[in-house]
Amino acid sequence: MQTRILLLTLTLTLGISMMATGEPLHAQCRVIWLFGIPCQDVYVSLVNQIKAWKGMSGCMTVGQRCLYELVSATPFHIVAKHTNRQWTSKEDLSFHLVSTEESVCRVTGFSISKAWARVEDNGITYCTLYNLVEGSGLVDAAGYKQYTNEWICLDYSTANCTIY
Numbered sequence: 001m002q003t004r005i006l007l008l009t010l011t012l013t014l015g016i017s018m019m020a021t022g023e024p025l026h027a028q029c030r031v032i033w034l035f036g037i038p039c040q041d042v043y044v045s046l047v048n049q050i051k052a053w054k055g056m057s058g059c060m061t062v063g064q065r066c067l068y069e070l071v072s073a074t075p076f077h078i079v080a081k082h083t084n085r086q087w088t089s090k091e092d093l094s095f096h097l098v099s100t101e102e103s104v105c106r107v108t109g110f111s112i113s114k115a116w117a118r119v120e121d122n123g124i125t126y127c128t129l130y131n132l133v134e135g136s137g138l139v140d141a142a143g144y145k146q147y148t149n150e151w152i153c154l155d156y157s158t159a160n161c162t163i164y
Helices: 002-021 039-052 124-135
Strands: 028-035 068-074 077-083 090-099 105-113 145-147
Touching: 028 124, 039 068, 039 077, 039 090, 039 105, 039 124, 090 124, 105 124
Parallel strands: none
Antiparallel strands: 028 105, 028 145, 068 077, 077 090, 090 105
């Protein structure tokens, strides 16, 4: 009896949350990075990395450093897509760049899985963002800091970006 009540409660909660948001549940991740370099340099690095990982060549080894697609780019906002080579899942990515008064570039990265009702993703949504930052060398930039947690980036703490 208790199992039925729990199942009913979970079903109702899922239904109400889908009605409230108007969209199905998707795995997603939000990360904030700080860089002590101009946002123009961050912008160029991210756009170049997305373009460099456009094809399949990065898929030949372990990992998902491939199949990125640049959708649009301005010095303050980058939109891209990523296709996962193993599970054919797709993620929509965006980076919002803001220069602060302290000569710091604050970048908010957001990734959302296109897979319906896929709330957990083993860190794929995190890794599709982080791999671009790491691959472009921005993790070595002056003043580099990263802020996220499990509440805004599901499976962040267990993500293994060497395989995703």
